[in-house]
Amino acid sequence: MLEKAISDNGSRIDYKDMTKSLQQNLSKLQLKMKEKNLPVIIVFEGWGASGKGSLIADIIKMLDPRFFNVYSTLPGTETDRRYPLMKRFWENIPAKGKMAIMDRSWYQELAIARLEEGISEEEYDRRIESVNVFERQLTDDGYLIIKLFLHISRQEQKRRFIKLREDNSTKWRVTDTDKMRNKNYDTYYKQFDDMLKRTDTEYCHWRVIDTTDKQFTRFQLFNILVSQITNAVNSEPHYPIPADVTTMFPMQKTPLLSEVPLENKVLKPSKYPEELKKCQKQLAKLHGKIYKKKIPVVIAFEGWDAAGKGGAIKRLGAAFDPRGYEAVPVAAPEKYELNRHYLWRFWRKLPKTGHITIFDRTWYGRVMVEKLEGLTPEARCAMAYREIDEFERELTRSGVILIKFWMQIDKDEQLKRFNERMENPEKQWKITDEDWRNREKWDLYETAVNEMLEKTSTVYAPWTIVESNDKLYARIKVMNTVIDRLEEALKK
Amino acid sequence: MLEKAISDNGSRIDYKDMTKSLQQNLSKLQLKMKEKNLPVIIVFEGWGASGKGSLIADIIKMLDPRFFNVYSTLPGTETDRRYPLMKRFWENIPAKGKMAIMDRSWYQELAIARLEEGISEEEYDRRIESVNVFERQLTDDGYLIIKLFLHISRQEQKRRFIKLREDNSTKWRVTDTDKMRNKNYDTYYKQFDDMLKRTDTEYCHWRVIDTTDKQFTRFQLFNILVSQITNAVNSEPHYPIPADVTTMFPMQKTPLLSEVPLENKVLKPSKYPEELKKCQKQLAKLHGKIYKKKIPVVIAFEGWDAAGKGGAIKRLGAAFDPRGYEAVPVAAPEKYELNRHYLWRFWRKLPKTGHITIFDRTWYGRVMVEKLEGLTPEARCAMAYREIDEFERELTRSGVILIKFWMQIDKDEQLKRFNERMENPEKQWKITDEDWRNREKWDLYETAVNEMLEKTSTVYAPWTIVESNDKLYARIKVMNTVIDRLEEALKK
Numbered sequence: 001m002l003e004k005a006i007s008d009n010g011s012r013i014d015y016k017d018m019t020k021s022l023q024q025n026l027s028k029l030q031l032k033m034k035e036k037n038l039p040v041i042i043v044f045e046g047w048g049a050s051g052k053g054s055l056i057a058d059i060i061k062m063l064d065p066r067f068f069n070v071y072s073t074l075p076g077t078e079t080d081r082r083y084p085l086m087k088r089f090w091e092n093i094p095a096k097g098k099m100a101i102m103d104r105s106w107y108q109e110l111a112i113a114r115l116e117e118g119i120s121e122e123e124y125d126r127r128i129e130s131v132n133v134f135e136r137q138l139t140d141d142g143y144l145i146i147k148l149f150l151h152i153s154r155q156e157q158k159r160r161f162i163k164l165r166e167d168n169s170t171k172w173r174v175t176d177t178d179k180m181r182n183k184n185y186d187t188y189y190k191q192f193d194d195m196l197k198r199t200d201t202e203y204c205h206w207r208v209i210d211t212t213d214k215q216f217t218r219f220q221l222f223n224i225l226v227s228q229i230t231n232a233v234n235s236e237p238h239y240p241i242p243a244d245v246t247t248m249f250p251m252q253k254t255p256l257l258s259e260v261p262l263e264n265k266v267l268k269p270s271k272y273p274e275e276l277k278k279c280q281k282q283l284a285k286l287h288g289k290i291y292k293k294k295i296p297v298v299i300a301f302e303g304w305d306a307a308g309k310g311g312a313i314k315r316l317g318a319a320f321d322p323r324g325y326e327a328v329p330v331a332a333p334e335k336y337e338l339n340r341h342y343l344w345r346f347w348r349k350l351p352k353t354g355h356i357t358i359f360d361r362t363w364y365g366r367v368m369v370e371k372l373e374g375l376t377p378e379a380r381c382a383m384a385y386r387e388i389d390e391f392e393r394e395l396t397r398s399g400v401i402l403i404k405f406w407m408q409i410d411k412d413e414q415l416k417r418f419n420e421r422m423e424n425p426e427k428q429w430k431i432t433d434e435d436w437r438n439r440e441k442w443d444l445y446e447t448a449v450n451e452m453l454e455k456t457s458t459v460y461a462p463w464t465i466v467e468s469n470d471k472l473y474a475r476i477k478v479m480n481t482v483i484d485r486l487e488e489a490l491k492k
Numbered sequence: 493m494l495e496k497a498i499s500d501n502g503s504r505i506d507y508k509d510m511t512k513s514l515q516q517n518l519s520k521l522q523l524k525m526k527e528k529n530l531p532v533i534i535v536f537e538g539w540g541a542s543g544k545g546s547l548i549a550d551i552i553k554m555l556d557p558r559f560f561n562v563y564s565t566l567p568g569t570e571t572d573r574r575y576p577l578m579k580r581f582w583e584n585i586p587a588k589g590k591m592a593i594m595d596r597s598w599y600q601e602l603a604i605a606r607l608e609e610g611i612s613e614e615e616y617d618r619r620i621e622s623v624n625v626f627e628r629q630l631t632d633d634g635y636l637i638i639k640l641f642l643h644i645s646r647q648e649q650k651r652r653f654i655k656l657r658e659d660n661s662t663k664w665r666v667t668d669t670d671k672m673r674n675k676n677y678d679t680y681y682k683q684f685d686d687m688l689k690r691t692d693t694e695y696c697h698w699r700v701i702d703t704t705d706k707q708f709t710r711f712q713l714f715n716i717l718v719s720q721i722t723n724a725v726n727s728e729p730h731y732p733i734p735a736d737v738t739t740m741f742p743m744q745k746t747p748l749l750s751e752v753p754l755e756n757k758v759l760k761p762s763k764y765p766e767e768l769k770k771c772q773k774q775l776a777k778l779h780g781k782i783y784k785k786k787i788p789v790v791i792a793f794e795g796w797d798a799a800g801k802g803g804a805i806k807r808l809g810a811a812f813d814p815r816g817y818e819a820v821p822v823a824a825p826e827k828y829e830l831n832r833h834y835l836w837r838f839w840r841k842l843p844k845t846g847h848i849t850i851f852d853r854t855w856y857g858r859v860m861v862e863k864l865e866g867l868t869p870e871a872r873c874a875m876a877y878r879e880i881d882e883f884e885r886e887l888t889r890s891g892v893i894l895i896k897f898w899m900q901i902d903k904d905e906q907l908k909r910f911n912e913r914m915e916n917p918e919k920q921w922k923i924t925d926e927d928w929r930n931r932e933k934w935d936l937y938e939t940a941v942n943e944m945l946e947k948t949s950t951v952y953a954p955w956t957i958v959e960s961n962d963k964l965y966a967r968i969k970v971m972n973t974v975i976d977r978l979e980e981a982l983k984k
Contacts, residue, residue, distance in 0.1 A: 056814060065809030065819035066852055072815045317557030322548055323564045327557030334827050360558055
């Protein structure tokens with residue numbers, strides 16, 4: 001792609017006035033972005049000394065500082081490396097109507113990592129996919145991502161380095177790494193070219209600008225920004241027809257909820273204390289081991305209201321070292337959460353290596369309550385299976401052990417528990433009008449859950465259905481499942 | 493205080509049953525906490541091997557994991573050190589109705605820092621004050637802080653270290669630092685004692701428990717927790733009568749708003765471009781210098797609606813390197829923000845050394861809109877002057893340059909600008925019904941602002957009143973003020 005960089009071949013056109021008018025347009029477009037709730041990400045990548053810094057400065061001069069943030073991407077710290085690759089980039093996605101300008105970006109984890117950190121070919125391929133998925137998920141959600149690669153020739157780069165070094169106030173900017181990269185320009189050229197080709201997608205194209213001529217570069221830059229943002233503010237949200245996930249991901253068969261036998265799944269109360277103690281002892285031991293081996297764990301709970309999620313979580317929590325796990329209750333999203341991609345709030349809470357996060361309700365709200373209560377357009381919800389399968393693949397690929405529970409009770413058992421809660425003053429707070437309303441939609445929910453289980457029970461993140469009419473049985477099954485999964489992970 | 497540690501002097505009482513009943517009480521108290529929206533912080537400090545870890549485990553066994561978080565406090569990282577001392581602790585205060593359990597805490601920045609990091613006596617004194625202020629501010633806001641110091645004798649500690657080292661699975665827990673501290677037990681004893689005495693306040697007492705006898709320790713622990721939480725859930729919020737801040741802090745005199753002459757404060761439009769350019773050039777240079785000298789800067793904007801905050805911020809922003817500053821627009825707090833102390837959201841946004849944060853509206857909302865619109869009880873608002881003066885003293889003490897602007901226009905000028913906004917389609921979004929409603933309360937606001945200026949214009953964080961009837965004049969004055977303050981800071 002680099003050979004096709006847009007450049008000015010000595011056309012001697014004076015771009016100044018055109019650029020000025022484009023700049024003023026950009027300034028006005030901010031208001032449109034705000035009005036249309038359009039989030040924009042501008043990615044600056046390119047050669048050292050290709051002019052990223054001054055172009056970013058040119059852009060923000062036209063913008064209200066309250067509408068944008070600039071992020072400089074440095075190599076990931078030790079702590080960053082303890083999380084899934086894309087977490088730190090997910091965290092900084094802009095809110096609707098705002099702009100994030102990336103001075104270098106997630107692309108540092110691709111080309112540079114391949115040449116300088118010696119990541120394997122497989123890892124490089126995976127990262128290419130992670131980045132493409134990231135950009136597609138955001139684009140599908142209405143984000144506009146503008147990717148710019150600033151290109152200069154080896155000679156031009158060398159000339160600029162020399163100039164920078166001649167001036168006392170700028171010479172610190174030319175590092176040994178820069179010199180090394182200039183020396184190996186051809187290698188980097190090939191690598192950048194490969195990266196650009198493989199991440200130039202239909203939903204997120206690269207624009208490569210030859211920045212040798214400053215005037216022309218600025219004109220190109222503002223031209224791209226204005227035309228792409230104008231397009232985006234004038235287009236209506238469109239939801240691509242979702243692909244069939246069951247053919248895209250390796251699936252594991254799950255039964256229909258109606259096929260799950262609940263009757264015989266009971267545990268004698270007399271046996272419970274001993275079983276509980278045994279499980280908790282084993283879990284405590286395993287927690288120590290995964291901490292030492294730095295394995296991150298996510299335990300996700302879904303299930304009918306009153307199915308016993310809280311009780312199961314409590315028993316798990318009591319077994320783990322409190323300094324190494326966090327329980328995250330997930331409620332209806334607040335405004336600042338609604339202002340971003342719906343997976344954002346879950347990415348933020350992912351555990352670092354050696355730690356455990358327990359989600360009490362999860363990202364699956366998208367295909368249950370959000371879908372059935374009409375909180376999100378149905379066509380948008382329909383895209384969620386793919387997004388979720390991809391999200392979970394990202395986690396498990398990065399080493400996360402992901403354990404998902406569906407706590408299953410039948411309608412009669414739920415009624416019994418609702419009534420108990422109503423009668424018990426200490427438990428009344430647990431039952432709300434919403435619970436009764438949801439109950440009326442039992443059949444609709446059951447259909448939705450069946451579809452969800454079918455489409456999101458992948459080999460790497462299978463669902464475990466927990467027969468929960470008997471609470472004691474359910475708790476022990478949850479614990480034993482966690483034990484099995486952790487032991488399996490430790491064997492590898 | 494250590495000599496008075498509560499201990500069991502061989503009383504041979506069997507505490508088991510009593511402890512069990514207390515534990516069950518604690519479990520029930522969680523619901524009360526939730527109902528009453530009580531936030532609780534439990535601080536565990538004490539000697540190495542005094543049993544913090546297992547006592548914390550005992551507590552959380554009784555709790556629902558969705559109601560608490562455990563934080564292990566490690567020595568501050570390089571990054572932590574680039575922020576005001578208490579920032580990382582402010583960030584983790586619990587939401588209302590939730591509990592934070594601190595496995596070591598901000599007290600690590602006192603005793604241990606004094607003995608092992610060689611902080612000066614003055615710094616130690618300041619930190620004592622920072623901690624006392626932090627705890628008082630939270631307590632005043634309805635937080636319950638329970639501080640426990642676990643005490644053992646030198647011999648007992650040594651005995652426990654030996655036992656830990658005998659077991660292969662626990663010997664890693666005894667570090668060289670532990671051994672060194674045991675060797676210098678007497679020095680640490682004196683230091684801990686001093687720290688405990690000086691932070692044992694009427695609003696936040698220490699409880700020192702001799703943990704030699706495990707049964708007795710657990711009884712004491714649960715006894716303290718249950719009695720303190722029971723008290724707290726049963727008491728109504730009370731607002732201490734605020735002290736007179738003008739006698740507590742070194743004040744700088746500010747004029748009444750009515751005494752600020754606006755007429756002659758104008759700048760010829762023909763002179764503006766040149767002035768602007770000069771200021772921005774100087775600001776860019778200074779930003780580079782404060783970045784290198786690692787000076788953090790906070791610029792706070794308040795003023796009448798339509799007084800020109802946005803325009804001034806935009807011109808400042810255009811001068812700074814975007815990678816080194818952030819503009820933070822402050823709107824009405826969202827639910828997750830209301831669920832915590834009102835200063836929490838500002839602490840989170842403080843700049844690290846070398847960086848600049850510009851607040852578009854600030855913590856002063858407390859004594860303006862929150863007070864006048866009755867969003868917060870008046871008695872609670874009245875406490876804000878002291879809290880704000882303390883907050884700003886914390887910042888400036890830690891090296892922050894704090895620059896506060898009040899953008900002043902008169903009532904006629906505001907009307908003119910409101911009408912202009914109504915007529916200009918590109919600016920209509922800037923004007924809301926609320927702006928008109930606030931305008932009707934001009935006199936009330938003026939009184940509130942005068943009081944605010946009087947009570948919060950301290951020597952270390954003075955207000956600058958910017959005569960803003962003429963926008964060009966105002967912008968240049970803002971920039972020149974920032975220039976002066978930064979140059980002054982760089983001289984030191």
